[in-house]
Amino acid sequence: MWYMCVFFHRLLDYRKPEVEALAELFGAFAQDNNGEIHSLEWKLPKNFHPDNPFHFVNIPSEDIARNIAKRSILVKGMYEIWGEGTSYEQLEEAVNAYPDERKLPYLTSENTFKINIDSFGKTFSTQEQKELLQRLAFIPFKGRVDLRNPDHNFWFIEIDKYEANNGLPPIVEKRIFFGREIGAADRKLLPTYQLKSRVYIGPTAMDAEMAFLMANQGLAAPGKFVYDPFVGTGSILVAAAHFGAMTMGADIDIRVVRDGRGPDRNVWSNFKQYGLQEPISLLRADNNLPPWRAGLKEMFDAIICDPPYGVRAGGRKSGGRKLLKGVVGPYTVPDDKRAGHIPSTAAYSLVECVHDLLDLAARMLVMGGRLVYFYPVLREEDSPDPTFPEHPCFKLVAVSEQILSFRYSRVLLTMVKVESYTEKIADTAKAMHLDFKANHLKWLEEGNLHSAVFAPAPTSYKQGENGDSNFSKESKPKYRGKYV
Amino acid sequence: MRLLTHNMLSSNIKGVTDGFPLKIEAGKVVEKEVDMNTDFLKNIFTKIEWKPFVEAAKTLGYSELPEDVDPSLLDSQDFLTKFHHALLEIHLEEGALVCPETGRKFPVSKGIPNMLLHEDEV
Numbered sequence A: 001m002w003y004m005c006v007f008f009h010r011l012l013d014y015r016k017p018e019v020e021a022l023a024e025l026f027g028a029f030a031q032d033n034n035g036e037i038h039s040l041e042w043k044l045p046k047n048f049h050p051d052n053p054f055h056f057v058n059i060p061s062e063d064i065a066r067n068i069a070k071r072s073i074l075v076k077g078m079y080e081i082w083g084e085g086t087s088y089e090q091l092e093e094a095v096n097a098y099p100d101e102r103k104l105p106y107l108t109s110e111n112t113f114k115i116n117i118d119s120f121g122k123t124f125s126t127q128e129q130k131e132l133l134q135r136l137a138f139i140p141f142k143g144r145v146d147l148r149n150p151d152h153n154f155w156f157i158e159i160d161k162y163e164a165n166n167g168l169p170p171i172v173e174k175r176i177f178f179g180r181e182i183g184a185a186d187r188k189l190l191p192t193y194q195l196k197s198r199v200y201i202g203p204t205a206m207d208a209e210m211a212f213l214m215a216n217q218g219l220a221a222p223g224k225f226v227y228d229p230f231v232g233t234g235s236i237l238v239a240a241a242h243f244g245a246m247t248m249g250a251d252i253d254i255r256v257v258r259d260g261r262g263p264d265r266n267v268w269s270n271f272k273q274y275g276l277q278e279p280i281s282l283l284r285a286d287n288n289l290p291p292w293r294a295g296l297k298e299m300f301d302a303i304i305c306d307p308p309y310g311v312r313a314g315g316r317k318s319g320g321r322k323l324l325k326g327v328v329g330p331y332t333v334p335d336d337k338r339a340g341h342i343p344s345t346a347a348y349s350l351v352e353c354v355h356d357l358l359d360l361a362a363r364m365l366v367m368g369g370r371l372v373y374f375y376p377v378l379r380e381e382d383s384p385d386p387t388f389p390e391h392p393c394f395k396l397v398a399v400s401e402q403i404l405s406f407r408y409s410r411v412l413l414t415m416v417k418v419e420s421y422t423e424k425i426a427d428t429a430k431a432m433h434l435d436f437k438a439n440h441l442k443w444l445e446e447g448n449l450h451s452a453v454f455a456p457a458p459t460s461y462k463q464g465e466n467g468d469s470n471f472s473k474e475s476k477p478k479y480r481g482k483y484v
Numbered sequence B: 001m002r003l004l005t006h007n008m009l010s011s012n013i014k015g016v017t018d019g020f021p022l023k024i025e026a027g028k029v030v031e032k033e034v035d036m037n038t039d040f041l042k043n044i045f046t047k048i049e050w051k052p053f054v055e056a057a058k059t060l061g062y063s064e065l066p067e068d069v070d071p072s073l074l075d076s077q078d079f080l081t082k083f084h085h086a087l088l089e090i091h092l093e094e095g096a097l098v099c100p101e102t103g104r105k106f107p108v109s110k111g112i113p114n115m116l117l118h119e120d121e122v
């Protein structure tokens, strides 16, 4: 059945992947479960730009459509459209032609209802709203109006010329829709979980909206087990736990993962604050040298994380810097110093970090399990189209870009485990691990996209003084697209 | 640290061939209630190394677990309750995990095992 899916006009690249992930979670593809990766059918209203909020999507049942909408973060509303047109006359004709058996059950005298008016980039005055409502008098509503808590919400959506600049090309032709609401996102979650009121946060804590989107990509749900190998203050696991998943996290930094800012301001307390099930486990561990026993595999349903490649929290791994450089010979920590010894660490390059993450995920995810993580991308004019990490065990199913500045963006990648972790794959990964260790410096230099991405911008770019700079304010494209 | 975690960890010090299971030095042990999820338990059951699990539970003072198990037990509510309790509700708050080969101690403090290796152990 086709529904109209209206999105919030933000995080444009994340919207369809969220619906696709939730469709999987709620069993939209259950009937042909042959290990294939499925996706939904989408259509655009006539003449609409792909980045506009209005889309049609084919979902097997109303229940699934409702579950998707309610669990989503970016679906403003999922509607059963009763009619559409370019004029009120066309709309009336279409609604009248829509089958009675789809309409009458929602119009009875026992049901309360409310008609909402919506638009895009435009607001209606009270007078205009009244006039619009009068145009719907032809629909035989028998029930009582209840503006607060109606049994059924109806939507009258008129899309005409935008008054506000929303970054989209101008409307070709006015279009009007009328439909019944199936469900909508519960955005009240966001103020509840906003970082501003979280007891313990750090500089790289994931904002609540993104954390929920990540948890949705990871299909977090009761009975599932979700791992974050770079847990930090736990903000991603908080979102997963909100959806009922069991969680586990590790971090190399003991102050962050254990000490926090005191007894009631730490990772555990972030779960308590919202009445969530606390993590099954928090560990101090290095993702470069994971502490798992031999033979342990397929433990987690999802691995969801924000790996350490930012300026604010570049990655570290075990092993002294000088040791890895070969400046000093192998060094033994004196026995009397062991207890309080703080192991020194070395820089962890982007390629190595991603290699370790994919290897961990290939081994530790169940078949069909999901790896969801951020990957940085350079946006300079002459930089080639980004390519993303690949692995024989995984299929990439979603790529969602969020532009952070003129120079770089981050891309949320969702990969599904489609092949099991064989000994051969494990051996190749092990050889690579040793190569990273043996050629530490070479990998740091060549493999560090992170330094390219996050190094300070050359001043000419910053100031746009060399005339042809692509990065000056003036040349910022009018069409904002993915900025929203 | 819960016993599920203990069942997953080993000492990965360079040169150690079998760092599992880690011995437990129990300092402070607490119990925390966790909602029971049968699906979760059934999934995890197949991943557990049972003997070390039973031993670890005993070290922390819980000896109700059967020595031998097979999947048919998962239909028993009584078994699930005990399994759930041992797996998720007993919590080592302070203590250490000890490498069975080298005796190296991995401290557990505030419930968090410190599995980071020293630079000469990697």
Ligand SMILES: C[S@@+](CC[C@H](N)C(=O)[O-])C[C@H]1O[C@@H](n2cnc3c(N)ncnc32)[C@H](O)[C@@H]1O
Residues within 6 Å of the ligand: A202, A204, A205, A206, A229, A230, A231, A232, A233, A234, A235, A236, A250, A251, A252, A253, A256, A285, A286, A287, A288, A306, A307, A308, A309, A310, A313, A314, A315, A316, A317, A318, A348
């Ligand atoms: C981008 S932050 C993630 C923050 C986290 N999402 C939060 O909510 O606070 C990356 C984290 O990875 C940790 N880290 C860096 N190198 C690591 C390594 N080799 N193994 C495990 N954690 C590491 C850092 O201490 C930092 O907390």
